[in-house]
Amino acid sequence: MRRLKPLVILLLTIGVSLSAQADFLKLEKFGENPGDLEASYFTPNIENPALVVLLHGCAQQGDELALQSGLFGLAKKHNFALLLPQQGLSNNIKRCFNWYSADDFTRDLGETLSIKNMINRFKAKLGSEDVYIIGLSGGGAMASGMLANYPTLFTGGAVVAGIPFPCADGLITGISCMRNGPSQTADELATLVKNINPQQTNWPKLSVWTGENDSIVNPLNSSVFAQQWANLSTLENKPIINKKSGYTITRWQNSAKEARVELIEVSNLGHGIMVNPQVENGGEVSDYLLASPVSTVKHVIDFWQLSLSISHE
Numbered sequence: 291m292r293r294l295k296p297l298v299i300l301l302l303t304i305g306v307s308l309s310a311q312a313d314f315l316k317l318e319k320f321g322e323n324p325g326d327l328e329a330s331y332f333t334p335n336i337e338n339p340a341l342v343v344l345l346h347g348c349a350q351q352g353d354e355l356a357l358q359s360g361l362f363g364l365a366k367k368h369n370f371a372l373l374l375p376q377q378g379l380s381n382n383i384k385r386c387f388n389w390y391s392a393d394d395f396t397r398d399l400g401e402t403l404s405i406k407n408m409i410n411r412f413k414a415k416l417g418s419e420d421v422y423i424i425g426l427s428g429g430g431a432m433a434s435g436m437l438a439n440y441p442t443l444f445t446g447g448a449v450v451a452g453i454p455f456p457c458a459d460g461l462i463t464g465i466s467c468m469r470n471g472p473s474q475t476a477d478e479l480a481t482l483v484k485n486i487n488p489q490q491t492n493w494p495k496l497s498v499w500t501g502e503n504d505s506i507v508n509p510l511n512s513s514v515f516a517q518q519w520a521n522l523s524t525l526e527n528k529p530i531i532n533k534k535s536g537y538t539i540t541r542w543q544n545s546a547k548e549a550r551v552e553l554i555e556v557s558n559l560g561h562g563i564m565v566n567p568q569v570e571n572g573g574e575v576s577d578y579l580l581a582s583p584v585s586t587v588k589h590v591i592d593f594w595q596l597s598l599s600i601s602h603e
Contacts, residue, residue, distance in 0.1 A: 313332050313362075313366075314330040314331065314332055314353045314356075314372075314374065315330060315331055315332075316328070316329070316330055317329040317330060317331050317373070317408060317411070317412060319411075320407050320408045320410075320411035320412070321407040321410075321411055322403060322404075322407055323404045323407065324399065324400050324401075324403055324404060325381070325388075325394060325400045325401030325402070325403065325404035325405070326378065326380065326381055326404070327375050327376060327377060327378070327381075327401060327404045327405065327408070328375075328376045328378065329352075329373060329374055329375045329376060329408050329412075330352065330353055330374045330376065331371065331372060331373050331374065331412060332356075332362065332365055332366075332371060332372040333371045333416065334365065334366065334369040334370065334371060335369075336369045337417065338416065338417040338418060338419065339369055339370050339371045339416060339418060340370040340371070340418060340419075340420040340421075340422065340445075340596055341370065341371045341372075341373060341409070341412065341413055341416060341418040341420070341421045341422070342361070342365065342370055342371065342372055342373070342421075342422045342423070342424065342596070343372075343373045343374075343375070343405075343409060343421065343422065343423040343424070343433075344356055344361060344372060344373070344374050344375075344423075344424055344425070344429075345375060345387060345405075345423065345424070345425035345426070345429030345430070345432050345433050345436075346374070346376070346377070346425075346426060346429045347386075347425075347426040347427035347428055347429050347430075347451075347578055348382075348384045348385060348386035348427060348428045349384055349385050349386075350385070350426075350429075350578070351376065352374030352375065352376045353374055355374075355426065355563075356372055356374060358565075358573060358574050358576050358579050359563055359565060359573045359579060359586070359587050360565065360571040360572050360573035360574075360585055360587050360588060361424075361587045363570070363571035364571045364587060364588065364591050364597070367571060368591065368596055368597050370596055371412070371416055371418065373408060373409065373412050375404070375405050375408055377401075381401075386428040387401055387428050387429055387431070387432040388400070388401055389428055389431035389432040389435060389453070389458075389464070390431070390458040390459075390460060390461055390463070390464030390467075391460070391461075392459055392460070395432075395435045395439075395455070395456070396439075397439040397440070397486065398439075401432070402432075402435060402436065402439060405432070405436060406436070406439075406440060406443070409421060409443060410443075420445040421443060421444050421445060422444060422445055422446045422447065422448075422594050422596070423436055423437065423444055423446075423447045423448070424447065424448040424449075424450065424587070424590060425448075425449055425450065425452060426450045426451060426452070426562070426563050426578070427450070427451045427452060427506070427507065427561065427562075427578065428452075429452075430449040430450050430451055430452020430453065431449075431452045431453040431455070431457075433447060433448075433449050433452065434447075434449050434452055434453060434454055434455040434515065435455040435456070437449075437455070437494055437496070438455040438456070438483040438486060438487075439455075439486060441487055441490050441492075441493050441494055442490070444494040445494060445495065445594070446494050446495035446496065446497075446593075446594045447494050447495070447496050447497070448496070448497040448498070448499070448586070448590045448593075448594075449496070449497075449498050449499070449512075449515065450499040450500075450562075450563045450564075450586055451499065451500060451501065451504060451506070451507050451512075451561050451562060451563070452498075452507065452511065452512070452515070453467055453468065453472075453507060453511045453515070454472055454479050454511060454514055454515035454518050455479075455483065456479070456482055456483075457472045457473075457474075457479075457511070467511065468506065468507050468508065468511075469508060470508055470510075471508045471510030471511050471514060472510070472511060472514050475514075476514050476515075476517035476518040476520075476521055477518075477521060479514065479515075479518040480518045480519075480521040480522045483518070483522060484522060493519065493522050493523045493550075495550050495551070495593070495594065496516070496519045496550070496551050496552070497551075497552050497554065497589070497590050497593050497594075498512045498515050498516045498519075498551075498552065498553045498554070499512065499553075499554045499556070499563070499564065499586055500512035500513075500553075500554075500555055500556070501555075501556050501559035501560045501561060501562065501564075501580065502555050502556060502557050502558065502559065503558060503559060503560045504559075504560050504561045505560060505561065506560070506561040507561060509555065512553060512555070513553060513555075516540070516542070516551055516552070516553035519551045520542040520550075520551045523542070523544070523550050523551060525542040525543060525544055525550055525551060526542060526543050526544070526545075529541055529542045529543075530543065530549075534583070534584070535583055536556065536557050536558070536582065536583040536584070537554055537555060537556040537557060537582070537583060537584055538554070538555045538557075539552055539553070539554050540552065540553040540555075541553075549593075552593065554584070554586075554589070556580075556582055556584065559580050559582060560580065561578060562577075562578035562579055562580040563578065563579055563580070563586045563587075564580055564582035564584055564585060564586040565579045565580065565581060565582060565585055565586070566581070566582055566583065566584060566585040566588070567581065569585060569588065571585075571587075571588060572585040572588055573585050573586075573587065
């Protein structure tokens with residue numbers, strides 16, 4: 291009987307995973323879909339829930355990332371909805387969102403328009419007033435483009451191991467941006483985004499994440515991105531720096547002393563989203579899900595004030 295225990299444990303684990311995945315449904319008929327994307331979703335049993343959009347990284351499945359990162363557990367606990375756009379192999383051999391292609395990152399074109407239509411359709415279906423977006427790696431780069439192109443659509447965002455928008459105009463410049471960081475300054479990038487939305491004054495709240503040893507996406511991207519967003523939001527010039535055990539939080543405040551932009555730099559970690567399996571819904575370690583003293587999704591949900599107990603780090 292003892293020899294059967296590992297098999298029983300494995301079957302029970304698979305059963306839990308399949309049960310959780312059964313909570314995701316396919317989003318149908320969301321309007322024009324020039325990016326040829328699909329999406330799944332989860333809805334809590336309440337009216338007018340907040341909506342969180344998750345953009346997966348390359349070679350990932352959105353529903354699996356939601357489960358492994360802890361985001362699905364948090365959605366069930368705190369009663370917010372999830373929308374999980376999914377890239378396909380026919381669009382990108384590595385299943386990356388095409389964040390570096392002008393046909394897909396330009397406002398109301400390609401994948402950008404598909405994701406916008408998904409959000410608007412699902413938002414109307416739920417009656418949601420607040421929409422948030424979080425993306426990892428290539429999904430993070432796509433999330434920064436969504437925030438820049440449609441700032442009125444989002445209440446807040448989070449970009450993990452991503453890239454500021456606009457940083458690239460093709461695959462070659464995209465690779466250069468990943469390796470070396472942006473060729474433009476934070477001020478120049480802020481001006482480019484402001485030109486897309488000249489009337490915009492209230493920019494979404496933003497959390498930016500990087501591993502200090504990231505060798506795939508240069509951490510300079512995250513620091514420039516955070517400063518770009520602080521400039522757009524006309525926040526106080528001197529950020530507040532808070533050194534924690536294993537990571538550092540830098541926050542820019544508005545005149546009411548509310549943190550509107552933050553940069554989290556995690557020591558001794560590379561490319562991925564941070565998980566802390568030691569805490570409830572802190573996530574599990576896997577490919578590009580890195581064991582850390584802080585869980586990205588738990589921290590971000592607090593930062594957006596979607597959790598029942600708000601953290602005051």
